Amino acid sequence: xxxxxxxxxxxxxxxxxxxxxxxxxxxxxxxxxxxxxxxxxxxxxxxxxxxxxxxxxxxxxxxxxxxxxxxxxxxxxxxxxxxxxxxxxxxxxxxxxxxxxxxxxxxxxxxxxxxxxxxxxxxxxxxxxxxxxxxxxxxxxxxxxxxxxxxxxxxxxxxxxxxxxxxxxxxxxxxxxxxxxxxxxxxxxxxxxxxxxxxxxxxxxxxxxxxxxxxxxxxxxxxxxxxxxxxxxxxxxxxxxxxxxxxxxxxxxxxxxxxxxxxxxxxxxxxxxx
Amino acid sequence: xxxxxxxxxxxxxxxxxxxxxxxxxxxxxxxxxxxxxxxxxxxxxxxxxxxxxxxxxxxxxxxxxxxxxxxxxxxxxxxxxxxxxxxxxxxxxxxxxxxxxxxxxxxxxxxxxxxxxxxxxxxxxxxxxxxxxxxxxxxxxxxxxxxxxxxxxxxxxxxxxxxxxxxxxxxxxxxxxxxxxxxxxxxxxxxxxxxxxxxxxxxxxxxxxxxx
Amino acid sequence: xxxxxxxxxxxxxxxxxxxxxxxxxxxxxxxxxxxxxxxxxxxxxxxxxxxxxxxxxxxxxxxxxxxxxxxxxxxxxxxxxxxxxxxxxxxxxxxxxxxxxxxxxxxxxxxxxxxxxxxxxxxxxxxxxxxxxxxxxxxxxxxxxxxxxxxxxxxxxxxxxxxxxxxxxxxxxxxxxxxxxxxxxxxxxxxxxxxxxxxxxxxxxxxxxxxxxxxx
Numbered sequence: 001x002x003x004x005x006x007x008x009x010x011x012x013x014x015x016x017x018x019x020x021x022x023x024x025x026x027x028x029x030x031x032x033x034x035x036x037x038x039x040x041x042x043x044x045x046x047x048x049x050x051x052x053x054x055x056x057x058x059x060x061x062x063x064x065x066x067x068x069x070x071x072x073x074x075x076x077x078x079x080x081x082x083x084x085x086x087x088x089x090x091x092x093x094x095x096x097x098x099x100x101x102x103x104x105x106x107x108x109x110x111x112x113x114x115x116x117x118x119x120x121x122x123x124x125x126x127x128x129x130x131x132x133x134x135x136x137x138x139x140x141x142x143x144x145x146x147x148x149x150x151x152x153x154x155x156x157x158x159x160x161x162x163x164x165x166x167x168x169x170x171x172x173x174x175x176x177x178x179x180x181x182x183x184x185x186x187x188x189x190x191x192x193x194x195x196x197x198x199x200x201x202x203x204x205x206x207x208x209x210x211x212x213x214x215x216x217x218x219x220x221x222x223x224x225x226x227x228x229x230x231x232x233x234x235x236x237x238x239x240x241x242x243x244x245x246x247x248x249x250x251x252x253x254x255x256x257x258x259x260x261x262x263x264x265x266x267x268x269x270x271x272x273x274x
Numbered sequence: 275x276x277x278x279x280x281x282x283x284x285x286x287x288x289x290x291x292x293x294x295x296x297x298x299x300x301x302x303x304x305x306x307x308x309x310x311x312x313x314x315x316x317x318x319x320x321x322x323x324x325x326x327x328x329x330x331x332x333x334x335x336x337x338x339x340x341x342x343x344x345x346x347x348x349x350x351x352x353x354x355x356x357x358x359x360x361x362x363x364x365x366x367x368x369x370x371x372x373x374x375x376x377x378x379x380x381x382x383x384x385x386x387x388x389x390x391x392x393x394x395x396x397x398x399x400x401x402x403x404x405x406x407x408x409x410x411x412x413x414x415x416x417x418x419x420x421x422x423x424x425x426x427x428x429x430x431x432x433x434x435x436x437x438x439x440x441x442x443x444x445x446x447x448x449x450x451x452x453x454x455x456x457x458x459x460x461x462x463x464x465x466x467x468x469x470x471x472x473x474x475x476x477x478x479x480x481x482x483x484x485x486x
Numbered sequence: 487x488x489x490x491x492x493x494x495x496x497x498x499x500x501x502x503x504x505x506x507x508x509x510x511x512x513x514x515x516x517x518x519x520x521x522x523x524x525x526x527x528x529x530x531x532x533x534x535x536x537x538x539x540x541x542x543x544x545x546x547x548x549x550x551x552x553x554x555x556x557x558x559x560x561x562x563x564x565x566x567x568x569x570x571x572x573x574x575x576x577x578x579x580x581x582x583x584x585x586x587x588x589x590x591x592x593x594x595x596x597x598x599x600x601x602x603x604x605x606x607x608x609x610x611x612x613x614x615x616x617x618x619x620x621x622x623x624x625x626x627x628x629x630x631x632x633x634x635x636x637x638x639x640x641x642x643x644x645x646x647x648x649x650x651x652x653x654x655x656x657x658x659x660x661x662x663x664x665x666x667x668x669x670x671x672x673x674x675x676x677x678x679x680x681x682x683x684x685x686x687x688x689x690x691x692x693x694x695x696x697x698x699x700x701x702x
Binding site for chain 2: 092093096097100120157158162175176177178182185186188189190191
């Protein structure tokens with residue numbers, strides 16, 4: 001036993017050292033744009049649990065969706081054809097801390113532009129407009145957000161939905177989960193009567209799960225923006241510029257059609273005009 | 275950091291209270307279950323031993339989070355609705371009871387067969403000997419390891435955060451990601467946990483030394 | 487029943503196995519590293535080096551008495567504040583090594599303390615130095631005594647990897663959640679199969695351990 005422990009210990013210490021030095025490769029830089037221009041890589045924080053926007057494919061293990069495609073197009077538009085887009089999976093709860101501590105360069109994850117968040121991060125121009133809605137079981141008596149008073153709503157930690165329920169239905173109880181998959185599974189397990197978040201996200205869920213419907217129309221307007229670390233105006237200006245170019249050359253429209261044509265409750269024109 | 279504490283005092287306090295409540299409930303029931311299964315495991319009845327063995331191995335070898343999720347998500351689909359707090363507490367109870375059963379069984383074994391034989395030859399039945407001779411001694415021996423199980427239980431109660439159980443960790447998540455003061459919030463919550471666990475852990479070490 | 491058949495399609499099973507593999511390798515690396523850490527710090531704590539042992543002891547007590555979930559958050563969100571950028575895998579390994587290392591250090595300390603002090607005296611009077619006596623006499627015996635506790639701590643570590651779903655470590659539970667959140671009729675089949683998978687891994691780990699114990 002003594003001999004074998006000796007043999008094991010040396011390589012293990014090596015492994016420890018390698019892991020510790022390996023993870024300290026990136027330093028926080030004062031200008032994120034200069035940094036990504038040099039490395040020709042942008043690390044985007046995206047969703048992996050949201051159909052149509054960013055969903056992990058069980059077949060390939062890769063994240064697919066409108067926002068992932070948009071991130072790839074933006075990266076190439078900004079840094080050239082040989083640039084690389086990397087993706088880090090985030091949840092509404094983790095995305096701002098991850099951006100602030102430098103794990104990701106930008107958030108492209110169905111993130112609504114709000115005054116509160118503007119104090120923390122810098123947003124691009126909106127690239128999508130959604131509105132909050134409710135997902136309920138087919139036999140539910142809930143027709144709109146007001147009906148939620150006295151009932152239990154299911155939402156995701158760190159989203160605008162939590163505040164909006166408190167605003168529109170002050171007597172509703174809100175249970176918060178870590179991601180949309182968990183919140184929807186909780187709805188299925190009858191832990192609450194309605195799940196609330198943006199219509200696009202809910203439509204994606206309803207399209208794949210029989211027995212659930214969207215009710216109450218949209219009761220808020222949720223413009224999605226790309227978020228970068230507070231004060232990185234250089235970076236965000238380049239993102240805005242690239243976004244405009246994508247809109248002009250038709251790439252943006254093509255991506256919208258690819259993901260959202262034929263999805264009930266969606267009007268591509270409405271999304272585009274906003 | 276103090277700002278976070280004063281701004282969210284009521285949330286922290288309600289989380290703290292729920293953590294204590296759930297830990298105490300789980301401790302109570304896991305003690306009952308744990309001691310019962312320990313007795314079953316040392317009993318002469320072969321079938322009882324097998325049942326206890328299967329129970330202990332199952333709950334010792336499946337993650338607490340998975341057990342809790344099963345009660346929160348699976349049980350409502352086939353049986354009845356379980357709230358997050360209840361699912362977490364049930365999960366904690368079953369999980370901890372398996373460890374307590376193992377601890378108590380080891381305690382009973384260490385008391386030794388001689389004691390049992392002695393008690394039996396004095397005319398006691400098996401149950402009487404267990405009840406009046408073996409178990410009291412065994413429980414005394416296992417107090418320090420049981421204390422450590424209780425500390426683990428308090429720490430493990432943080433799984434309630436996954437199932438909206440309104441415990442300390444859940445409140446921390448909600449505060450951290452609405453105030454954007456992630457690290458500071460978790461430091462404050464860490465202090466709350468230490469208030470519960472640190473004194474217990476020092477007391478257990480003290481007891482251990484005293485009993486040794 | 488039909489749900490079960492569809493849920494266990496090869497594509498889903500392969501996805502789960504990928505998750506299981508992450509669970510296993512994160513566990514193995516963490517077990518190895520935390521064992522070393524536990525031995526070193528447990529020893530430092532036992533021998534009572536002035537100041538050092540007290541500080542080490544204090545830090546270990548703090549870590550041991552915090553929920554692992556909290557330590558995972560600190561490594562994923564806190565370390566980058568110090569300029570160390572991690573991904574979920576590295577952050578999970580660091581968190582597990584730090585937490586389980588502290589738990590193991592306590593096991594090691596009490597294990598060494600439980601060896602009869604007469605042994606040390608005997609070894610010293612036979613001309614061994616303190617370190618020699620430690621290495622050849624005390625530690626082997628202590629290790630033998632603490633094997634059951636060490637092993638159950640290792641099994642705990644494997645189970646604890648599931649908590650890292652919170653920082654999106656792509657391990658077994660997380661992959662199961664991805665599958666059932668895309669098709670919720672798979673919820674029950676997924677929990678059945680991952681409970682079985684965890685059980686097999688943890689149970690065989692304790693079996694291997696028992697076998698090793700009887701051998702040495």
